[in-house]
Amino acid sequence: MSQVDTLIHARWLIPVEPDNTVLEHHALAIEDGRIVDILPSDEASAKYSAHTEKRLDSHALIPGLVNAHTHASMSLMRGMSDDLPLMEWLQDHIWPAEAKWVSPEFVHDGTEMAIAEMLKSGTTCFHEMYFFPDTVARVASQSGMRACVGIIVIDFPTAWASDIDEYFRKGIVVHDQFRNNSLISTSFAPHAPYTVSDEPLSRIATYAEELDIPIHIHVHEIEDEVTRAVAETGKRPLQRLQELGLVSPRLIAVHMTQLVDEEIEMMAESGGHVVHCPQSNLKLASGFSPVAKLMQAGVNVALGTDGAASNNDLDMFAEMQTAALLAKAVAGDATALPAAQALRMATLNGARALGLEQEIGSLEVGKAADITAVDLGQLSTQPVYHPISQLVYAAGREQVSDVWVAGRHLLKQGQLTSLDEASIITRASSWREKMSDFD
Amino acid sequence: MSQVDTLIHARWLIPVEPDNTVLEHHALAIEDGRIVDILPSDEASAKYSAHTEKRLDSHALIPGLVNAHTHASMSLMRGMSDDLPLMEWLQDHIWPAEAKWVSPEFVHDGTEMAIAEMLKSGTTCFHEMYFFPDTVARVASQSGMRACVGIIVIDFPTAWASDIDEYFRKGIVVHDQFRNNSLISTSFAPHAPYTVSDEPLSRIATYAEELDIPIHIHVHEIEDEVTRAVAETGKRPLQRLQELGLVSPRLIAVHMTQLVDEEIEMMAESGGHVVHCPQSNLKLASGFSPVAKLMQAGVNVALGTDGAASNNDLDMFAEMQTAALLAKAVAGDATALPAAQALRMATLNGARALGLEQEIGSLEVGKAADITAVDLGQLSTQPVYHPISQLVYAAGREQVSDVWVAGRHLLKQGQLTSLDEASIITRASSWREKMSDFD
Numbered sequence: 109m110s111q112v113d114t115l116i117h118a119r120w121l122i123p124v125e126p127d128n129t130v131l132e133h134h135a136l137a138i139e140d141g142r143i144v145d146i147l148p149s150d151e152a153s154a155k156y157s158a159h160t161e162k163r164l165d166s167h168a169l170i171p172g173l174v175n176a177h178t179h180a181s182m183s184l185m186r187g188m189s190d191d192l193p194l195m196e197w198l199q200d201h202i203w204p205a206e207a208k209w210v211s212p213e214f215v216h217d218g219t220e221m222a223i224a225e226m227l228k229s230g231t232t233c234f235h236e237m238y239f240f241p242d243t244v245a246r247v248a249s250q251s252g253m254r255a256c257v258g259i260i261v262i263d264f265p266t267a268w269a270s271d272i273d274e275y276f277r278k279g280i281v282v283h284d285q286f287r288n289n290s291l292i293s294t295s296f297a298p299h300a301p302y303t304v305s306d307e308p309l310s311r312i313a314t315y316a317e318e319l320d321i322p323i324h325i326h327v328h329e330i331e332d333e334v335t336r337a338v339a340e341t342g343k344r345p346l347q348r349l350q351e352l353g354l355v356s357p358r359l360i361a362v363h364m365t366q367l368v369d370e371e372i373e374m375m376a377e378s379g380g381h382v383v384h385c386p387q388s389n390l391k392l393a394s395g396f397s398p399v400a401k402l403m404q405a406g407v408n409v410a411l412g413t414d415g416a417a418s419n420n421d422l423d424m425f426a427e428m429q430t431a432a433l434l435a436k437a438v439a440g441d442a443t444a445l446p447a448a449q450a451l452r453m454a455t456l457n458g459a460r461a462l463g464l465e466q467e468i469g470s471l472e473v474g475k476a477a478d479i480t481a482v483d484l485g486q487l488s489t490q491p492v493y494h495p496i497s498q499l500v501y502a503a504g505r506e507q508v509s510d511v512w513v514a515g516r517h518l519l520k521q522g523q524l525t526s527l528d529e530a531s532i533i534t535r536a537s538s539w540r541e542k543m544s545d546f547d
Numbered sequence: 548m549s550q551v552d553t554l555i556h557a558r559w560l561i562p563v564e565p566d567n568t569v570l571e572h573h574a575l576a577i578e579d580g581r582i583v584d585i586l587p588s589d590e591a592s593a594k595y596s597a598h599t600e601k602r603l604d605s606h607a608l609i610p611g612l613v614n615a616h617t618h619a620s621m622s623l624m625r626g627m628s629d630d631l632p633l634m635e636w637l638q639d640h641i642w643p644a645e646a647k648w649v650s651p652e653f654v655h656d657g658t659e660m661a662i663a664e665m666l667k668s669g670t671t672c673f674h675e676m677y678f679f680p681d682t683v684a685r686v687a688s689q690s691g692m693r694a695c696v697g698i699i700v701i702d703f704p705t706a707w708a709s710d711i712d713e714y715f716r717k718g719i720v721v722h723d724q725f726r727n728n729s730l731i732s733t734s735f736a737p738h739a740p741y742t743v744s745d746e747p748l749s750r751i752a753t754y755a756e757e758l759d760i761p762i763h764i765h766v767h768e769i770e771d772e773v774t775r776a777v778a779e780t781g782k783r784p785l786q787r788l789q790e791l792g793l794v795s796p797r798l799i800a801v802h803m804t805q806l807v808d809e810e811i812e813m814m815a816e817s818g819g820h821v822v823h824c825p826q827s828n829l830k831l832a833s834g835f836s837p838v839a840k841l842m843q844a845g846v847n848v849a850l851g852t853d854g855a856a857s858n859n860d861l862d863m864f865a866e867m868q869t870a871a872l873l874a875k876a877v878a879g880d881a882t883a884l885p886a887a888q889a890l891r892m893a894t895l896n897g898a899r900a901l902g903l904e905q906e907i908g909s910l911e912v913g914k915a916a917d918i919t920a921v922d923l924g925q926l927s928t929q930p931v932y933h934p935i936s937q938l939v940y941a942a943g944r945e946q947v948s949d950v951w952v953a954g955r956h957l958l959k960q961g962q963l964t965s966l967d968e969a970s971i972i973t974r975a976s977s978w979r980e981k982m983s984d985f986d
Contacts, residue, residue: 186937187931187940190886191885191936391872391875392881394876416941421940423927434829437828437833437835439832440832442630442830443630443631447630485972487664488668491623491625493627493979493983497630497859498859501629501858502626502860505927505943506943533929540931540932544932
C-alpha cells in the first residue's frame, strides 16, 4: 500500500480533459497538493492508504471553477445601484463611491467576502482587476485561494496610485513580492482602451513580455465604446490595441460584445483569449457576445462573473448556465455551446487564458489538486441521466459541498475552513451602513 | 389581545401591492388560511396572541411565487436529452418517451417531485399543462399545493385520451370534480395552434366562457411555427386564434417569442395574458420575447419555468433573474424590467393571468396566506442595500427557508412537511433506470 495525503471517492468524476468524459465510481489521490492518481474506487482502496479518506456517494468531482474576470471587492457594492445603464452606473454611482471609499481596508473586507462566496460556490481561482492588488494577493494567499491578480493601470488618479508611473511602480512591486507564491500570479490590468492612453498601453505590451504575464483588459464592452473611439481616433479599440502590440497570446479581452467577422479572425490568428461575462452583459444591456462564432473560429473563450455590483453574485454555476443558454439563443441554434463545452469554458479555458493550463483547469495526474465536489443527489438535480447536463443546466451553487485548493480542504460540507463567515458578514454590513449614507 | 393562528415577524415584508414597497420590521397575522393583518412588529405583539409565532430576523417575506407555465411531471425527464432543437427534441425524444411511459403512476411521481422542488424554491402555485390532469389535481391537493390544472386537448391520441371528444369529456370531469376544492382551479389547455385543429379550438372558446376558466396554450414559440402556419393556412397562428374567438381576457399565451407590433397591440387591446419562459426560450433557441415592449403596451406578462426537461429546473428565482437580465439586453436598455417589476411578474401578474388576483399574488389583508420567506442574511445576498434587488439579482432558491400555502406551513426551515423527499428521489431514480434503457 502506498501512502497518500487524501483519497476522494466519488460517484462521478468529470476530468474535463479528455473532453466530455464521465468516470463512474472513481477515486482521486492527492499528495503534497497535487493529483497523483485517478483510478477506479475499488482499485484505489487496494492500492492506497490515505491520511484522509472521503466518500462522496452522490457527488460529481469536477476541476475547481476558474472565474476569469472579476472585481472581488465590489461585492461590498452588491445591489447598491441596479437597473442603470453602464455609463450612468459607472460615472454617477460606482466611480464616486469608489473615490470616497476604496482603501486597503475596503479591499481587504470585500476580497475576503468575495473569496468566501467563490469558495462556497465551487470557484478555486479568480482573475482580478481592482485597486490595491497587494491587498487582494495577500488576502487570497492567506485564505488559501488561487488568484491571478491584475496590476491595475488607469489614466486617472485613485487612492491606489496618483499617476501612471506610480501604477506601474506599485504594480511591479506586487508582482515581485508574490512571484514565488505558488497560489498567486499576476497580469497587467489596463482598465479599458477608453481609460488608458497609448503610452502606458505600449509599455504594458513590453513589460508583459519581459515579465511573461498576461494582459487583462475590458474590450468592446458596449457599442458606444466602439463608436466613440471611431469618432475620436478613426479606429476601433481592438485595432488600436493591435497596433500597440497588445493583441497576442497574452491578451485576455473581457466582454467583446461588439465584434465584426474580421475581429473574430484577428483574435483567432493572434491566439488571444476572450472572457465572456454573460450575466453582466445582459444586466447592463451591453450587447450579445458571439460566443459560438468565436469558439468555432478557434478562439479560447473563458467565463467570468464580472464584479458583484453588475451581476449580482460571483456564482460560476449560474454563469455557466447563462452562457450555455444564451449562446444557443444568440446563435439561433439549440445545439450551440453544449453542456460539456460550457463546463470546459468555466475550467480549462479559464486556466489557458491565465497561462495556468499546466497547473489547473482539469483533473489530471500531475496538476494541482484544485477540486470541487457537487452533490447531484439533491432533488433539484434528480434523476441523473447525464451528470454534465445536470451540472450545467440544473445544479445550483448550494449543491457544492467540498472544495480543495492545492490539496487544502477549504470548504468542508459547506463550511469554510480558512475564513470566518460570520465576521465577513458583519463587516459587510458596516460598510453598507457607511456607504448607504453616501449613496 | 386577539387570537390568531399564526404571527410571522420579518425583517422585511414586500407586499408587491402597493408596487415597489418594502416594509421593515413588520408582522403578518394569519387566521383560517387568510392574511388578516399586516402591521409593525411591536404593534403586532401587543395586539395579537398567536397559536404559532415565528421570527425571521434576516428574512424577506414575499407573496408565494406563481409559476404560470409548467409541465410538472416532465421533471422525471430532466436532462434526458439536452442540447437539441425544439422539433427534434419533441419528435425524436420527448414524444416517443411520453408515448411509452406516461401513465397515472408517472404523472403521480413526477408531479410530487415537481411540487417538492417548487415548494423548496418558494413557488406556491403552478399552472399546469400535461396528461392525466386528474392525477395532477389530486397530488397537488394532497400536498397542500395550489394549482391551476390545464385540461389538455391535442389532436392525437395519448394514454390519457384516444380522441378529441374523450379529451373534453375527461377534462370536464376533472373540472367538475375539483370545482369546490379551494386549492385547485382549471384552465383549458389546448397544446398549441399546430397540434389542435379549428373545431376543438372553437369548442374551447365556448366552453371556457361557460365554465368561466382561462385558456392555456403555447403560441408563437419559434419562428418555424409561424412560417409553417403562414405557408399552410395563409395566417399567423395568433390571427387564427383570434378568428376562432380565443384572443380575449381568458387567453394565457405562453412563449410569444415571435411578435410583430400589430400583434402586441392586439394582445393589449384584448386583455389577454402572456407567459414568458426565458430559460426555456434560450435553451431551445426559440427566440427572444419582446417583454419590455409587451409590458409598455399594457399587456399583463407573467413568468413560467416551462417543464424541467427544457429548463432544467422549476426555480422561479432563477427565472426572475433571467427575465430581468434578458429583457434589458433585448430592449437594449439597462433600465428595462427593473427588479420590482420582475418580482411582480413572478407573483401578482401570474395570479392575474390565472384569474386568481383576488385570492393570491400579493400580501394583502383578505388574501390567502400564500407566503415565501427568503433568508437575505446569507453571504450571497450581503450586504443588503435594497431587498428587492437582492431577491431578484442575487438570491438563490436555497435561501428560501419557509413557505405557507393557504396558511399551511408546507416548508419549515427548508424541510417539506407534506411530502416525503427521500421517497420522491428514490422513485425518480427508478423511473430513470427504466427510461434510460429506452432512451
